[in-house]
Amino acid sequence: MAVMSTHTRRRLSDAPFLAAATGAEPSRRPVWFMRQAGRSLPEYRELRKGIGMLESCFDPELVCEITMQPVRRHGVDAAILFSDIVVPLKAAGIDLDIVPGVGPVVAQPVRTVADVRALPRLRPEEVGAVSEGVRLLTAALGDTPLIGFAGAPFTLASYLVEGGPSKHHERTKAMMYADPETWHALLGLLTDVTIAFLRAQIEAGVDALQLFDSWAGALSAADYRHYVLPHSERVFAELADSGLPRIHFGVGTGELLGAMGEAGADVVGVDWRVPLDEAARRVGPGKALQGNLDPAVLFAGYDAAATQTRRILDEADAALALGATGHIFNLGHGVLPDTDPGVLTALVQLVHEL
Numbered sequence: 001m002a003v004m005s006t007h008t009r010r011r012l013s014d015a016p017f018l019a020a021a022t023g024a025e026p027s028r029r030p031v032w033f034m035r036q037a038g039r040s041l042p043e044y045r046e047l048r049k050g051i052g053m054l055e056s057c058f059d060p061e062l063v064c065e066i067t068m069q070p071v072r073r074h075g076v077d078a079a080i081l082f083s084d085i086v087v088p089l090k091a092a093g094i095d096l097d098i099v100p101g102v103g104p105v106v107a108q109p110v111r112t113v114a115d116v117r118a119l120p121r122l123r124p125e126e127v128g129a130v131s132e133g134v135r136l137l138t139a140a141l142g143d144t145p146l147i148g149f150a151g152a153p154f155t156l157a158s159y160l161v162e163g164g165p166s167k168h169h170e171r172t173k174a175m176m177y178a179d180p181e182t183w184h185a186l187l188g189l190l191t192d193v194t195i196a197f198l199r200a201q202i203e204a205g206v207d208a209l210q211l212f213d214s215w216a217g218a219l220s221a222a223d224y225r226h227y228v229l230p231h232s233e234r235v236f237a238e239l240a241d242s243g244l245p246r247i248h249f250g251v252g253t254g255e256l257l258g259a260m261g262e263a264g265a266d267v268v269g270v271d272w273r274v275p276l277d278e279a280a281r282r283v284g285p286g287k288a289l290q291g292n293l294d295p296a297v298l299f300a301g302y303d304a305a306a307t308q309t310r311r312i313l314d315e316a317d318a319a320l321a322l323g324a325t326g327h328i329f330n331l332g333h334g335v336l337p338d339t340d341p342g343v344l345t346a347l348v349q350l351v352h353e354l
Contacts, residue, residue: 015030016029021247029313029329033334036335037067041069047066047069054097058091063082063130064137067082073345079137079147080147085104085155087197092121096159110157134146147247150212152214152231153194155215157186158215176223191234195239198239217252220255224260232264236248240264247269248260248267253271258282269289275315276315279291281322290328290330291332293309298335298339299339301343309350309354313351
């Protein structure tokens with residue numbers, strides 16, 4: 001099914017972020033930061049006072065303002081939609097909440113085939129507030145691209161099966177190994193949810209897509225290929241006709257980079273554990289790379305962060321020589337809550353200068 005946009009998409013092919021993502025020559029090295037909007041910014045904390053996380057994600061004006069804050073403050077080359085990976089599950093009608101200090105908590109964890117059959121589908125109108133937020137943003141962002149995003153099927157499944165965040169994913173893996181039929185039924189349904197959520201964002205006007213498989217690093221390469229890769233592949237395949245660049249990212253996925261590169265994204269995100277030139281060897285030629293400064297380095301002050309940033313840019317140049325088609329500077333995971341925003345602003349300027 002072709003993804004038709006319901007409005008005229010902004011023409012942003014000169015934007016450095018989109019150029020790097022699509023193998024063109026950017027006018028400068030693009031930079032943005034995962035979790036650039038949010039707790040590290042005093043203006044965000046002020047705005048969110050007394051408003052719950054999920055409530056914020058379904059308020060179009062709030063989504064627009066929060067997404068814009070780091071663009072104004074840091075001068076980054078892309079905005080990423082302020083949302084949460086459990087938003088489509090909540091919108092579909094699953095009883096869950098984001099508990100401060102804990103994360104998403106699911107009232108009725110999914111453990112049986114009957115639980116899977118009872119799960120609701122996502123209808124596009126249920127994320128109308130998100131779509132409206134995207135429309136407000138494309139009007140407000142000028143020539144800065146907007147990245148839409150969703151959680152990957154495996155990561156959504158692990159929240160649903162565990163009932164919340166998990167260190168070891170034991171219940172998730174137990175279902176995978178003991179009841180593969182139920183597992184694949186669950187991931188198939190979550191793949192549909194993910195596609196519907198991303199399609200709504202595409203139709204509202206986002207300029208790129210990022211699929212976050214936050215917990216995939218808990219898996220071996222063989223298990224990832226067997227239990228997860230086919231579903232992530234379907235997400236990317238079904239959205240290919242949008243023509244938008246697609247980014248694939250997970251944490252602790254150094255051993256999975258080859259397989260994740262095969263899933264069909266144009267850009268593979270790399271966490272801080274693997275140097276970008278080594279990541280290029282694992283992913284293979286023909287993909288752009290995104291990353292990969294350790295977010296903790298930001299706590300060491302600007303000079304230390306600048307030294308590490310220069311190292312990463314050198315490794316990225318080596319990756320380009322090995323066949324990577326572009327590099328987008330980013331962190332290896334999200335901005336930590338107590339990060340000094342001034343260091344981020346200075347790093348953006350440094351990357352642009354270099």
